[in-house]
Amino acid sequence: MTTTAARPGLVSAHGRRTAERFTESALVTDGRLLPTERLDAWLAERAGVNRFAVQRVPFADLDGWRFAEDTGNLVHASGRFFSVEGLEVRTDFGRTPRWTQPIINQPEIGIVGILVKEFDGVLHCLMQAKMEPGNVNTLQLSPTVQATRSNYTRVHKGSAIPYLEHFVAPRAGAVLADSLQSEQGAWFLHKRNRNMVVETTEDVEVRDDFCWLTLGQIHELLRVDNLVNMDARTVLSGIPFARPDGPARAVAGDDPFRAALVESVGGRRGALHSTVEVLSWLVEAKSRHMVAQRRIPLRALEGWRCGDDVISHEADKYFQVVGVRVEASSREVSSWTQPLVAPVGHGISAFLTRRLDGVLHVLAQARAEAGTLDVVEVAPTVHCLPGNYRDVPAEERPPFLDHVLSVDRSRIRYEVLQSEEGGRFYHAQNRYQIIEADDLPLAEPPGYCWMTVAQLMSMLRLSNHLNVEARSLVACLQTLW
Template sequence: MPAAETAPASAGMVPVPAATGPAMAEPATAPVGTTPAPGAVREALALSALAGDSAVMPNAVFERWFAERQAREGFTVRRIPLEAMDGWHFAPDTGDLRHDSGHFFAVEGLRVRTGDGGPGACWEQPVISQREIGVLGFLVAEFDGVWHFLVQAKTEPGNVNTVHLAPTVQATRSNLMGVHQGRGPHHAEHFVAPSAGRVLVDSLQSERGSWFLRKRNRHMVVVADPRDVAGHEDFCWLTLGQIRRLLGRDNLVSMEASSVLACLSYEVDEAAARDGYGAALLRSLAPAAPTVHSTPALVSAVNEIKARTRVEQQSIPLAEVGGGWRRADGALGRSDGRYFGITGAEVWAASREVGHWAQPLLVPAPGGVCALLTRAVDGVLHVLLHARSEAGLLDVVELCPTVQCTPSNHRHLPERQRPRFLREVLGAPPARVRYDVMVSEEGARFDRAENRYLVVEAPDDLGDVPDDYVWVSLAQAGELLGRGYFLNMQARTLLAALHAVW
């Protein structure tokens, strides 16, 4: 899959003393004590986004470091029958699949009723239930006047390519509490009741609404004194500019990392853009830029859709889920292969908090597509978002990408019932495709959940869009993210990906 164009590796080199190691350099300036004022934060983030390389972890050294993480032995995943998973059981009264400890997550049944009364207005499905709030968090520290983010080379059993670049901390509450009886996640102490003066981002955001039931994660970015951050071979400091470059590569930056990065607000002068499209994108980051709709009007429109959308979520025993779902041959799935299945996995991982465990993994139907149509209005780039419901969302409706589907799940439907704008996205000429990257979703719960993420310039003859679609500037999207439960996981991933194309 062709990746987006990237900035030259030499752009914005950040000097630090040559005697320091590449993964954990000492700060060349005084450590950060408190978070700067909002304007200074935006300036610091912009400076970091323009730094395409860094002597703290030079790009060439990063490539070797990451290749070593990928080549490292000691991580093995073997599919096993659900009934053979040590530490898990099917509850005798409901058939729900649960961990013996009562913690972590469970696979339950869900009945969904929607108010439109049309085809598919009521259905049943398995769903992952995890009634706790996890933490997705980045530490940020200053090296020679430039902010760097502490990223983790994280292995997960369902990851495509095994290792992804993840946030500093990516942990459930059960992990933070040590329910697995292993060592705690590295650097978790920085995210437990951090000093208010050091928090840049702290918001609750939804998880994958089709597969999780009301799941939320706490998205955090916390300023740290680098001298208080213990070194570890699986962590390194990168500028936002370096991370931007990596967002243009298949299956490298995790969705969790992208989701947190999307919550950062900053502006970059349009002079930094490589072309007119990039200039329109950078103008879109400015809160004062002209927009198709005012932000209050956007909020009101989405809230109106939430208010009038009827979605009933009823938990039911997993054993009672109908509609083609069945348990057979050690797995749970459908005979037609649509949507997803649940399988068992046994994992050996020398680099993780626990070295050996078993767990269920959700295996989606392949070929998912998540795409944004974009258009410049008065020289300001806007993205087309779709206000839609998903089975497990906490707040009924969120703004999703223009297209979010697995086409094979809709082939049995007549053309008029298939996802809107799918033809415009997949049939776009190459010159209009600004981003085309394969991204795999959370490997801790999903097995090879790989989707094609695209950013596409809308055709000139697109015309008016339906009422449940809205044109939004990037600054407006950032403001909506600050409210929580307005943009879903896939939309946040694409908003972060847009920074790879300016």
């Protein structure tokens, strides 16, 4: 992990540790710089002053993209950005031992980073109202910087990425969080981004489409459908928090779930397994399972059909590959074309939780996917596209899926429809849920483990331990203190 030494006094400002300062920011639900009551108007204003248009087009109309003669892979003329290729997977994980599918191959590490600064003693995050071509609602709240290496090295010959200088060496300021994290293993081959939080004490010009928000304000926005984008959620998940004590959360004592969550975040007592045992469980899963991935020509896929404007599975399940033409006046390049992956239906990503001796635990699974870099990652209790299992016998459906689909609504503590990465996926959405399941047996099925929020947070300081959906759910959990 790359870090930069802080200037004297920066991380320890006012005698507080980093986690405590982040927690204090999360307890401030209104901001002096942009009051919460003005957020909707600000977002509407940014959408109104910029021009956005996305249109589905045939593959033949993708400028600079072509199907390679030798492989049929969908590639860019520059040889950069990404390609859509074929992948053969052989595995002993799950019910299907072998399959082929299209996969996005983007062998470069991007940067997703949030710049933070203290105002009136409270940390604020510099967030961006950003358009992505695959967003269902065009404009969403994103990190300060969200850029692939091809973009920030300006292969597209567009304008420079604002605030990038804070996230690449040499930089001023202090790195408060920095790790390499995966993206969707079902659709990406070994894709990772550098997730960063950097603090500055310098004056920062607030450009158009950017604003300073407290973590408390962002947590409120995480309760709104399709507003805080995936890249923001994954960076937010890696922020360290201290136990959220204080009068602002005193009401948690009247709610056993919230009181148990506070204890779970604090990590002072009551974990069913030690952190060493949790890490050993994950290593055991990596050692026990096999995932063999082999890149193959796109034209060699079995069970997939390629038309003039869509690549799809013959069973009309899983996902498609489509082409789009984009106009966006606020982006580094104002117009372009590209392929996108379009899932068939909405997904579900859910954590089942239960209280153990007054400490909230979540049931996580070790899950392999087609493009996972290191066999398995920690994933939500349920993580799937339910439509893929509409004709599958109950005994072969994902564990706990039917429990989640039929749960009493009163047991759902968080439920928001969140978008996935709009730069590569077209209208991809998951229903993120956090569900009380105190009647769930304590016995852990093979491949599952009960762990505290503090243990999840400790794993997020490392690279490639939690998948992107689990990281999103960790960010959502932090809104429920």
